[in-house]
Amino acid sequence: xxxxxxxxxxxxxLALRQGSDATIAVMFFVLCVVLFPFGVxxxxxxxxxIAAGVIWVAALLASLLSLERLxxxxxxxxxxxxxxxxxxxxxxxxxAKTLAHWLVTGVPLIAAAPLLAVLLNMDAAGFGVLVLTLxxxxxxxxxxxxxxxxxxxxxxxxxVLLSLLILPLxxxxxxxxxxxxxxxxNNLTPRPHLLLLAGIFAAALPLAPxxxxxxxxxxxx
Amino acid sequence: xxxxxxxxxxxxxxxxxxxxxxxxxxxPGGALVLLxxxxxxxxxxxxxxxxxxxxxxGELRWGGARVSDDPDAHRANVQYVGHLDAVxxxxxxxxxxxxxxxxxxxxxxxxxxxxxxxxxGVPHIADVPGRCLSAGQKRRLNLAxxxxxxxxxxxxxxxxxxxxxxxxxxxEGMIADHRAAGGMVALSTHTDIxxxxxxxxxxDRFAPGSGHDDDDFLDEDGEENAP
Numbered sequence: 001x002x003x004x005x006x007x008x009x010x011x012x013x014l015a016l017r018q019g020s021d022a023t024i025a026v027m028f029f030v031l032c033v034v035l036f037p038f039g040v041x042x043x044x045x046x047x048x049x050i051a052a053g054v055i056w057v058a059a060l061l062a063s064l065l066s067l068e069r070l071x072x073x074x075x076x077x078x079x080x081x082x083x084x085x086x087x088x089x090x091x092x093x094x095x096a097k098t099l100a101h102w103l104v105t106g107v108p109l110i111a112a113a114p115l116l117a118v119l120l121n122m123d124a125a126g127f128g129v130l131v132l133t134l135x136x137x138x139x140x141x142x143x144x145x146x147x148x149x150x151x152x153x154x155x156x157x158x159x160v161l162l163s164l165l166i167l168p169l170x171x172x173x174x175x176x177x178x179x180x181x182x183x184x185x186n187n188l189t190p191r192p193h194l195l196l197l198a199g200i201f202a203a204a205l206p207l208a209p210x211x212x213x214x215x216x217x218x219x220x221x
Numbered sequence: 222x223x224x225x226x227x228x229x230x231x232x233x234x235x236x237x238x239x240x241x242x243x244x245x246x247x248x249p250g251g252a253l254v255l256l257x258x259x260x261x262x263x264x265x266x267x268x269x270x271x272x273x274x275x276x277x278x279g280e281l282r283w284g285g286a287r288v289s290d291d292p293d294a295h296r297a298n299v300q301y302v303g304h305l306d307a308v309x310x311x312x313x314x315x316x317x318x319x320x321x322x323x324x325x326x327x328x329x330x331x332x333x334x335x336x337x338x339x340x341x342g343v344p345h346i347a348d349v350p351g352r353c354l355s356a357g358q359k360r361r362l363n364l365a366x367x368x369x370x371x372x373x374x375x376x377x378x379x380x381x382x383x384x385x386x387x388x389x390x391x392x393e394g395m396i397a398d399h400r401a402a403g404g405m406v407a408l409s410t411h412t413d414i415x416x417x418x419x420x421x422x423x424x425d426r427f428a429p430g431s432g433h434d435d436d437d438f439l440d441e442d443g444e445e446n447a448p
Contacts, residue, residue: 006323010312017311078305085271086324087297221274 003088004096011100021066026108029062033116044121051120052181053174055130056137058116059109060170063138066105067145067166068152068159070097071216075153081220090213098146098209106138122185129184129194133177136197143201143208144169150215172200222249222403223284225270225298225374230279232265239265240427243279245420247374247405252396252419255409261424263409264303267376270407271299300325300372302380306359310352314338314362317351318369325370337368342391356383364392367399375399377408389414 015021036054040046074080074097083093113134114127122130148166152158180193226246232239239262247253255263268274270281272292281288281295288295308317318334327333338344341361346354354362360383367375375396381389393415396406408414 003324003326006320010320013316014309014311076305077309078303078307079309081273081303081305082301082307082321083324084273085296085299085301087293087326088324089293 003086004092007083007088007093007096008100008103011097012103015100015104021069022104022108025062025066025105026112028065029058029109030112030116032058032061033120036120048121048123051117051122052126052130052178052185054120055113055116055122056133056174056178056181059113059134059138060141060167060174062109063105063141063145064163064166066101067142067149068162070101070146070149071153071219072149072158075219080216084216084220090216091209094146094150094209094212094216098142098212101146102139102142106134106142109138110134122181125187126181126185129181129190132194133180133190133197136194136201137173137177140173140197140201140204141170143204144173146212147208147215150212150219153216153219173197176200222373222405224248224251225281225283225405227270227276227281228279230266230269230281231277232262232269232274233277234265238429240424241278241429243424243427245422247407249403249405250400251405252400252416253405253407254414254416254419254421255407255424256421257424261428263424264378266424267301267303267378267407267409270374271301271376272296273301298372299374299376300367300370301376301378302363302367303378304382306363308351308354308359308362311350313348313350314343314354314358315347318362318365321366322369325372327370330369333369334365337365338362340368340391340395341365342387357385357388360384361388364395367395373404375404375406375408377406377410379409379411381410381412381414 033054036050037047040050071080074083084090110131113130117127117130145162145166148162151165152162155161176193176197180190180197183190183193224247226244228244230243231241243266245253255266257263265274269276272288272295283295283298312320315331315334315338318337319330322330322333335344335347338347341364343358343361346358346362351359364380381392384392389412396414396416400406406416408416
């Protein structure tokens with residue numbers, strides 16, 4: 001456990017000192033959402049109608065943006081070989097790096113989302129659920145993305161490949177995430193959507209590190 | 222201290238047979254020097270020993286127990302120094318080293334890291350960020366990992382690349398101390414590293430149908446030494 005926390009701590013420290021990944025993800029998220037009023041026009045009703053979907057799609061893309069580098073630097077400088085030779089199982093290495101990735105990129109998205117919801121004239125009834133769905137959903141995005149990042153390690157143009165691999169897998173998260181917010185705005189209960197989202201999270205939590213570790217073993221070989 | 226041995230090892234990279242029918246034995250305090258032309262499988266054998274690469278055939282035994290039965294336990298026995306230095310540019314030398322010491326379970330990783338840097342004769346780089354280190358300093362930092370995160374078996378893939386003479390002498394002392402304490406060393410090298418009483422292992426003898434297709438060997442070398 002201390003080893004796990006050490007690795008999380010190292011990744012956080014690396015992210016904070018380099019600084020770029022975290023800010024790029026959240027800046028991209030904000031800009032992406034801000035583009036919509038320019039594209040579809042400033043009609044408040046239309047914006048309110050599409051707000052949940054827009055914010056969720058932007059969150060997907062923003063989390064995808066930084067995923068490529070999840071294992072890339074460690075792979076290139078040889079750290080991944082050494083990490084796979086420590087007493088920490090490779091599954092735990094994947095989980096620790098994913099957790100650090102989520103803390104650096106996912107949490108700022110959650111913090112920025114209510115502000116963007118105001119910008120898009122979203123009904124205030126949806127704010128709480130928006131934050132809640134992102135809090136459950138963004139870890140799923142990081143977990144599923146970790147599998148893709150591990151699989152595309154060492155591939156040329158890995159980032160593009162990663163998007164093609166991962167985006168289809170994000171669809172259920174998008175459906176239930178945006179669906180829960182729509183339900184809340186229309187005075188329905190968001191509970192079933194949230195439960196399904198939590199179910200996906202519960203499945204991804206053990207499966208993604210396992211699959212990611214298998215892919216990493218191939219990569220370091 | 223248990224011994225470490227390999228029996229009838231065969232290594233396949235891609236669809237090329239690198240070596241076949243290779244046996245080795247390392248007693249506690251022993252040293253194995255891997256010799257052979259470029260591409261004869263020195264790096265591959267070290268990676269097989271560490272568990273990074275699965276042997277196509279054959280088995281490894283640690284103190285008589287099959288390594289493949291519990292590969293996770295075996296990894297704790299190994300400290301590997303490869304071609305890549307694994308130095309993070311934004312962390313200081315001591316921070317880089319302390320991380321690996323902590324991952325090996327050291328109680329006070331920072332103190333261990335500074336001690337190890339002292340031993341390698343570079344205490345002054347402790348607070349220098351990784352991006353400012355020279356190639357030789359990075360290599361010393363990487364070798365300091367052997368002291369900061371101790372393990373009974375050292376796997377060293379051309380450890381003296383970029384080292385100056387003084388550092389090589391220090392390093393030979395490190396190996397001697399490690400072996401005196403019952404540790405084992407397997408290393409590949411093209412320069413002379415003093416390993417008194419060490420066993421030489423000529424890998425070209427285990428090449429399949431040895432002595433053909435030299436071009437193929439050269440290609441492999443280009444790949445292996447890529448940074």
